[in-house]
Amino acid sequence: MPEKITGRYSETMREGMIEKSERKGIIEIGREVLSLEIEGLQSLHEKIGPEFEKAVRLILSCSGKVIVCGIGKSGIIARKIAATLSSTGTPAVFLHPVEAAHGDMGMMTSDDLLLAVSKSGGGDEFSMILPFIREINISMISITGKTDSPLARQSEVVLPVTVAKEACSMDIVPTTSTTASLALGDALAVAVFRSRDFSRNDFAKLHPSGILGKRLVLTTGELMHSGDEMPLVGIDTLLKDALFEISGKRLGCTGVTDKKGRLAGVITDGDLKRFLIKDPEALGEKVSALMTPDPKSTRADILAVKALEDMEMNPGGPISMLFVIDDDRKPVGLIHLHDILKAGLR
Numbered sequence: 001m002p003e004k005i006t007g008r009y010s011e012t013m014r015e016g017m018i019e020k021s022e023r024k025g026i027i028e029i030g031r032e033v034l035s036l037e038i039e040g041l042q043s044l045h046e047k048i049g050p051e052f053e054k055a056v057r058l059i060l061s062c063s064g065k066v067i068v069c070g071i072g073k074s075g076i077i078a079r080k081i082a083a084t085l086s087s088t089g090t091p092a093v094f095l096h097p098v099e100a101a102h103g104d105m106g107m108m109t110s111d112d113l114l115l116a117v118s119k120s121g122g123g124d125e126f127s128m129i130l131p132f133i134r135e136i137n138i139s140m141i142s143i144t145g146k147t148d149s150p151l152a153r154q155s156e157v158v159l160p161v162t163v164a165k166e167a168c169s170m171d172i173v174p175t176t177s178t179t180a181s182l183a184l185g186d187a188l189a190v191a192v193f194r195s196r197d198f199s200r201n202d203f204a205k206l207h208p209s210g211i212l213g214k215r216l217v218l219t220t221g222e223l224m225h226s227g228d229e230m231p232l233v234g235i236d237t238l239l240k241d242a243l244f245e246i247s248g249k250r251l252g253c254t255g256v257t258d259k260k261g262r263l264a265g266v267i268t269d270g271d272l273k274r275f276l277i278k279d280p281e282a283l284g285e286k287v288s289a290l291m292t293p294d295p296k297s298t299r300a301d302i303l304a305v306k307a308l309e310d311m312e313m314n315p316g317g318p319i320s321m322l323f324v325i326d327d328d329r330k331p332v333g334l335i336h337l338h339d340i341l342k343a344g345l346r
Contacts, residue, residue, distance in 0.1 A: 033167040033175070040163040040176035041183055047160060048187070055141045055157045056191045059090060062139075064111030066092040069100065070118060071125050073174040074181065078117040081185030088193040097125035105132050114140040117185075119161075119177050121149025130154055143181050159184055220307045221300030223343055224324050224333030225251065232257055232331060233287060235264055239275070240283035242267055255323050255331050256291045262329040265291030298322045300332060308340045 059066060066085055070078030078094055085092035092115075095104060108114070114133060118126055121144035130150065133140060142155040145162050152158045161184060167175035231249035233242045235258050245254045246269055256265040267287055275282040275290055282290065296314060298307050311319050324333040 036165055036167040037176050037179045040180045043163065044161060044180045044184060051157055051159060052187070052191075055159055055188060056195060058113060058139055058141060058157060059085075059115075059188065059192050060195055062090075062111070062113040064091075064109055064113070066090055066113050066115055067095050067108055068092055068115045068117065069095045069097055069126075069129075070116065071097050073178050074117040074119060077178055077181045077185065078115075080182060081115065081117070081189065084186060084189040085192070088189055089196060090189070090192055097129055101125070101128040105129060108133075108136065108138060110136050110138055112138055114138055115188075116140060116142045116144070116151055116155070117181055118142065118149075118151055119145045119174060119181075121146040121151035126151050143184055145177055218304045218343060219300060220298055220302050220304050220322070220324055220335045221333070223304050223339045224300065224335040225249075225339075226324075226333035230331065230334050231255060235259065235286070235288045237287050238283070239267075239272070239285050239287055239290060242287050243272060243283065246272065251321065251334060251336055253321055253334075254287075255295075255334070256287050257331065263295065263297060263323055263325050263331045264288075265293045266295040266323065267291045296322060297325045297329075297331075298335065300324050300326075304335070304340050304343065307335055308337070311337055 066082070068078040068082040068085070070076075075094075075096060082092040082094040093107070095107065100108075116126065121142060127150060134154065140155045141157045141159065142151050143159045143161055144152055145160070146152060147158055147160050147162070161177055161180040163176040163180055165171050166173055166177060229249065229251075231245050231251055231254035233245050233254050233256055235256055237245075237256070242254050242256075246252065246267070252270075253266055253268040255263055256267065258264040265287070267290060271290065271292070275285075296310065296319065298310060307322055311322060320337040322335050323331045324335060326332050
């Protein structure tokens with residue numbers, strides 16, 4: 001019985017909340033929240049200036065690691081900032097202020113840089129570790145909504161994230177302020193890695209098993225079928241013999257080469273079916289009469305994701321494979337759509 005009463009009470013509460021929301025309109029509430037957060041970002045945009053540049057230069061000059069510190073919602077933002085910095089070439093770790101006060105301060109050295117994220121800048125958690133930070137004379141950047149707070153006063157650089165209003169109706173729940181802090185952290189990370197000329201290859205090295213890393217470095221040459229795996233026939237080959245090449249290599253097509261070994265055309269298993277439906281005697285024809293001439297091709301050093309894009313955006317409609325040719329238009333391999341998808345590049 002008590003459970004049923006509780007259930008009815010909860011259901012009544014939910015219905016009341018929905019009715020109250022519907023008075024204003026759920027869609028309008030969503031738009032209002034986004035509008036407030038956009039306004040917060042626009043305000044932050046106007047504040048980017050010399051202090052931001054100074055913060056970037058401090059990070060660039062750091063010979064140790066960047067220790068990003070925060071608690072609560074700000075702690076979640078701090079974790080993301082640390083992850084973004086690390087993934088773009090700046091060694092960074094997250095440190096929880098409470099854990100820091102219970103021994104984790106030992107990870108911090110004078111070669112490091114502290115990046116503190118706190119809306120108030122005056123929480124007891126930070127106040128407990130500020131004396132130690134002063135003692136080891138570590139440089140500190142603070143992202144805070146209170147530029148006159150204890151945290152801000154001890155910081156070498158203060159990046160303000162003052163917002164006119166949080167996106168909640170009570171102006172309490174960290175929403176606009178955390179969005180601004182997150183965006184500011186992204187701006188710092190991007191400014192730092194662009195200043196370092198952090199390249200695609202650098203990024204890929206830090207993401208060896210991830211899709212992002214693979215997309216930046218994996219080439220068609222690394223995925224293509226080559227040598228005996230590549231289906232090829234000469235230009236005078238009969239269609240019936242091309243059929244054996246297509247079925248034997250199991251890639252759904254065969255390339256056709258001219259007398260000099262250059263790629264002259266292609267025949268797919270779909271082409272074969274259409275030819276034979278129209279003319280059952282077509283197996284006796286030469287492939288030169290039935291092939292698609294000058295087929296779309298690619299190069300071995302082209303990124304596999306670019307080859308995928310070329311397949312999908314082919315002017316005549318999507319295709320499932322591309323022959324890989326050299327500078328003399330001689331085929332050196334074939335890359336299939338399935339090879340790219342199997343590599344996890346989608």
